[in-house]
Amino acid sequence: MLIIGIAGGSGSGKSTVVKQVMKHLPKEAVTIIPQDAYYKDNGHKSAEERAKINFDHPTSIEWNLLILQLEILKSGKAIEMPIYSYVTCARSKETKRIVPSDVIIVEGILILTNPRLRKKLDIKVYVDADGDDRLMRIIWRDIEERGRSFQQVLEHYETFVKPMHLQFIEPTKRYADIIVPQGGQNRVAIELLSSRIKTHINLNTFEIKSSGKNK
Numbered sequence: 001m002l003i004i005g006i007a008g009g010s011g012s013g014k015s016t017v018v019k020q021v022m023k024h025l026p027k028e029a030v031t032i033i034p035q036d037a038y039y040k041d042n043g044h045k046s047a048e049e050r051a052k053i054n055f056d057h058p059t060s061i062e063w064n065l066l067i068l069q070l071e072i073l074k075s076g077k078a079i080e081m082p083i084y085s086y087v088t089c090a091r092s093k094e095t096k097r098i099v100p101s102d103v104i105i106v107e108g109i110l111i112l113t114n115p116r117l118r119k120k121l122d123i124k125v126y127v128d129a130d131g132d133d134r135l136m137r138i139i140w141r142d143i144e145e146r147g148r149s150f151q152q153v154l155e156h157y158e159t160f161v162k163p164m165h166l167q168f169i170e171p172t173k174r175y176a177d178i179i180v181p182q183g184g185q186n187r188v189a190i191e192l193l194s195s196r197i198k199t200h201i202n203l204n205t206f207e208i209k210s211s212g213k214n215k
Contacts, residue, residue, distance in 0.1 A: 008127030013183020035108020043090020056164030
């Protein structure tokens with residue numbers, strides 16, 4: 001199993017990179033594990049308290065569960081991945097069943113901040129983007145998907161997103177094996193990453209077939 005971590009600042013284009021890479025690969029061979037599914041459950045908090053949650057700080061993630069479930073997948077067993085809602089800041093009672101595959105992609109802004117998780121990653125990718133471009137994407141996403149007003153988005157960016165990016169996220173670039181500037185627009189980087197994954201999938205398929213012939 002090949003485990004790939006794709007990190008980068010909020011609005012850097014990580015999800016676009018994942019989507020572009022997936023276009024080059026057989027769907028059944030790759031599983032996506034979003035970091036966002038592992039945010040701590042804050043559904044019990046008041047609206048005022050939820051508004052103060054710092055989603056860009058490493059302590060907002062339940063790392064032990066994420067790492068444990070990666071280990072379970074690597075052992076060949078399925079997991080029940082949490083489902084998290086940004087609107088309610090709570091985990092759903094339902095879970096999403098995830099089965100093991102040849103390749104696991106773990107995607108999220110903070111995944112390179114955790115030393116234990118970094119050790120689990122075979123390839124570490126950092127998606128880089130200009131701050132203004134990231135802010136534009138954040139404004140669009142938070143209004144459309146998270147129900148925030150324009151003013152709320154800007155306040156949240158100034159209070160949490162920008163300082164946390166500078167303190168925790170951007171410094172993790174030094175841990176990356178691959179840095180992808182321009183996000184999903186960088187065709188060369190996406191093709192190189194896709195080619196590396198294809199090589200692993202093809203090699204794994206060959207080994208399985210060879211093993212079957214030898215029985």
